[in-house]
Ligand SMILES: Nc1ncnc2c1ncn2[C@@H]1O[C@H](COP(=O)(O)OP(=O)(O)OP(=O)(O)O)[C@@H](O)[C@H]1O
């Protein structure tokens with residue numbers, strides 16, 4: 367699954383969220399890679415390394431100067447990083463001079479998605495070409511935002527951008543907004559989130575997490591002194607729990623969307639095949655009446671009453687699926 371951490375506004379905790387979300391997923395035994403597409407190179411700097419001293423970065427791979435594996439740093443168990451540095455600021459120039467094809471970056475991210483459970487992409491605070499590529503390929507766009515009085519304006523722009531990419535072909539992208547640097551003593555923060563942002567974004571299909579990241583100096587301290595994102599700090603604090611809760615909430619939200627029901631009554635099931643084995647099915651469905659889009663789904667059937675119609679009193683024959691849009695790795 368590809369997570370793009372995006373917001374054209376600077377300093378809203380994109381990098382802090384990328385590294386802590388990645389760290390918390392890796393602690394749950396998931397294989398995670400962070401791809402740093404921001405020329406500031408702050409992801410690898412979080413782990414105490416100088417981005418400009420890295421032998422290879424993603425740009426070297428895209429310019430055919432090294433293999434993909436050469437630019438992957440194994441940071442710790444289950445946690446890998448493709449560092450970025452100042453070379454990324456020349457991405458558009460390399461595209462214009464035909465040294466890099468935009469589609470190569472897209473393909474690389476998709477390829478990583480086949481190997482890692484989660485690909486987490488940190489992005490720069492602007493709407494450059496790399497951010498456009500991320501929005502065209504990510505499964506989930508995560509937007510950290512600071513709930514100040516200007517937040518809704520900034521959020522509107524980035525949410526509109528996600529809508530545009532949904533319309534342009536990344537139709538299944540989910541969008542999640544995460545309140546950051548929240549000061550619970552500042553009542554206006556809570557009011558802005560609950561009375562302004564949550565209702566407005568919910569009506570636009572954007573999920574605003576209940577978990578927020580508190581304003582605190584602890585995170586900066588763990589990066590500064592221990593050279594790790596706070597989730598990996600040996601100094602235990604409630605600020606680590608916030609990221610663990612956030613990870614749970616995001617995964618639960620995504621899983622809740624993944625459970626779909628295919629009903630045969632409204633003719634939305636056009637094809638259904640048992641593909642690989644008894645527990646793996648592939649179906650083409652039309653999601654809504656006028657929506658001719660077909661998607662492949664893979665997963666295990668949890669309720670068979672469409673086909674054997676064994677259940678008594680069932681209102682309509684239907685099929686319950688736990689599904690993902692990706693084939694399970696069977697190794
Ligand atoms: N919980 C927190 N509360 C307040 N500040 C924090 C918190 N966590 C991290 N910071 C600090 O906030 C600053 C901005 O964080 P970060 O670099 O993650 O933002 P960003 O959105 O990636 O910024 P940029 O847009 O420049 O890439 C950093 O100095 C970081 O140490």
Ligand SMILES: [Mg+2]
Nearest residue numbers: 380381404408
């Ligand atoms: Mg950053």
